[in-house]
Amino acid sequence: MQTDNSNVNLSTVSDIIVALQTILCSRATIPDLETPYSRTTFPNPNHCAIELKDQSISAIITERQHQLEALSHDISGLQTVMDGIHTLQQQLFEQKNKIIESINLHKRLVSPLWRLPTEVLSQIFCHCLPQIPELDQLRRPSKLTAPMLLTKICRRWREIAVGMPNLWCVLCVESDDRNWQQATFFYDTWLKRARGRPLSLRLHFYSDVHSTKLRHLIQPYVNQISSLSVGCYYASSDTPEHNIFSNLLALQEMSVYIYTYIPGDNMPAIFRVGGWSFDSDEVSSCNPVWAHLTSLSIRVREAKAALHLLQLAPNLSLLMIRITFDDVQALGPFTHTNLQTLGIYCDYPDESGSQFCDLLDALSLPTLRVLYVYGVPEWPHEEFKAFLARSECPLESLIVHSGEETDEQQAEYLALIPSSLQFVSY
Template sequence: MSQTPTVAQLWQDVDDLVTAIAQAPDTQQAALISQLGEAKHKLNMAVDPMARLPLEIQSLIFLAVPPSRNTHPYPPHPPPPDPLSTPMVFLQVCQLWRDIALATPQLWCNLGMVDLPRSPKYSNLCGYWLSRARSLPVSLSLRGFLALHQDVQDLVAQYSSQLESLTLGLVVPDATLIDPDTTLGLEHWRGLELSSLKNLSLQASDPASFGSIRRWLDVLAAAPMLSRLELDNVFFEPENNQELFPSPLRLASLQDLELGFPFMYDVLGTNGSSSRILRHLTLPALRELSLSVLDVGYGELNAFISRSSPPLESLHMAIPFNWSLSSLVQFLRLIPTLVSLHLSITSPDPRDAAKLFLLFDTLNTADFLPNLHNVEMYADLHVPVDYEQMLRLLTFRRTSCPGRLESFKLQIPEYGPGTPIPPSDHLKSGLRQLMEGGLSLHIGHPSENLL
């Protein structure tokens, strides 16, 4: 029975082959180089613990390596085809690690392409990257000034049927210079096969027009599996020709629609998005809705909810100046499934802030939002907090509603009209009893709880 060679013998085999290659004629070089590769592999198997693991375990270890540090602005960006980024760095360690990386298609399913346009060499490199994902779903993030080269458009088209997530991030040096048709290649996106697309995100560094709603509806119609749509700083041109919209587009799989981030828009004037697109959508599966700019009337908002009849559970909403309490209440009554309600009210008008406490009276009824568990309100208050009313509301919601209230936050900006007066000792005691009973309760600045 042959004995397993020692590490010293394996090293000697490698040294002997290196010497032989240096002395051999050209006709023998290829065979000897092949033998050298096999000898190195045997040596690696003997000295490298990684090499003795099954390929499945090796792949899991590689997949557990944290991605390269994100140097791009929010939101997180997939790895770029950079030699120092994961997983490209695996290819440069040794032949074994290269083989493992190339045999693990899950490593190559996410790709970020930044600062377009680039040379054809760049898109070729991205093509090699995506080919290693084989037939798995892929996620693409394209960021920069998206005057896409034809070779990049061709690459996206090649993998469009595998696209599971697509992010188009536009850096806007001057929104007035943007031509959506050429900058975003709208005609190109409208023609893609997006049968696997589940997540679509359109983002701009500053508010920008993304062109015609009609054209983007055509893009959405090509994505029947779409479950999440994010529009951040994205606004659409008004459509005056109603013949272009014979009926709202029905997206049966869409569960999460984010039209900007209400807090960021109201406070900083950024991260807004037009809600006009709601006129043209029917979303029967919608569970989460975020509205940063309410630039449609409540009648259109109610019509959207009525025709969609969604199982909506979470609503983030910025309240416009001079808002109507009755209109808001009527709208919320259409959503009895609501579990989490987040309202942002930053109007400087004291009358608008006073309506907030009138809303509390409506919440203090069992048939209004019966399944509500979480309430968060961001309010630039110019009126005193009615703690007695708040105690009644919270006690009622904890004890007399089908959906037992679990958390309540009333946050006031630190740069606002000042810290509100804390509750009296008697009312503070009652509120703290609710907290001891399990209610998460916060009143005051984000960094300071008056309770």
């Protein structure tokens, strides 16, 4: 009998099976154990040494001992054979699985899907990538979705997927205290597969302790990060730091979302007072990160910080900005030549609504096409008309969540704009 998995001879195994079946069809010979003493239930104390003429009791015992030894030897030998048969059975099962695997492999090879060129599969893999979730729905990568799923199908698919840097350029990172060392290895392996390509990262963390971990994680890739979304939870007593943005000189798009938890509240609130926002000094501290940005969503504390941010980010084409506090200051005039979409949210209209007017008076935006304004209690008609006249911008959409404009006001705006203007007021 062979014991090596690779040397199992099926014809020899068949012979063994036939021989075993023949043996099993026969019955083991059971010796006759009857003696004249077998019917004696209780020995006669007066005849304890009686012996037959042809056989003594001691001779019977000796014979039975030989029979027991022979039977024990047969049982041991049979157990060895059974163990060998069990091993042989395992070998046959393994060989069966390999044959099935070989059949499936060759069946796949005749399928058109498995004959697709690498270039075609690469294009298909790109379309398998899931849509990037909203920041509040952020989840770490799953093994059940691409690109991780593509590495689990077969060796060829894994080699193609791992060798495609553009599959690994987007990553959602959620920082917590559970298995962070293991998570770091996973995230780092993912980012290395991007092979120097521009990265789009979404970071979600809960305190400065976690932001420090994330900063260490992304440090080797700061020159690749072109898009960054940051969402974080802070207790009202926390003092958030802005160093996570330092040295991100390749950054082109950035969004910052802050969820501040105040004890006693059932739910966190977005952009609550006391959360993370930028004043003018903090905007300056992150320079020159702003220089290459083309898209930005952020929260600032006053109109002065918003204007300073525009000065430091000359390439911005889209800016969504929230103004929180009322800090009325004189603002010098400034012209931004690339901004096409501007959204301004005033968190506290009664306090920060005046800052919209201050910003409007200071700005000239000659390329502005879309303007969204939320939280201004009374629409500053004269200031806005002066802004249009000064900017001479091709404004196409004005979306206002404040006091309604009259038809007469809209007509005055149209007279100042060299293009058609769509009004949306609610």
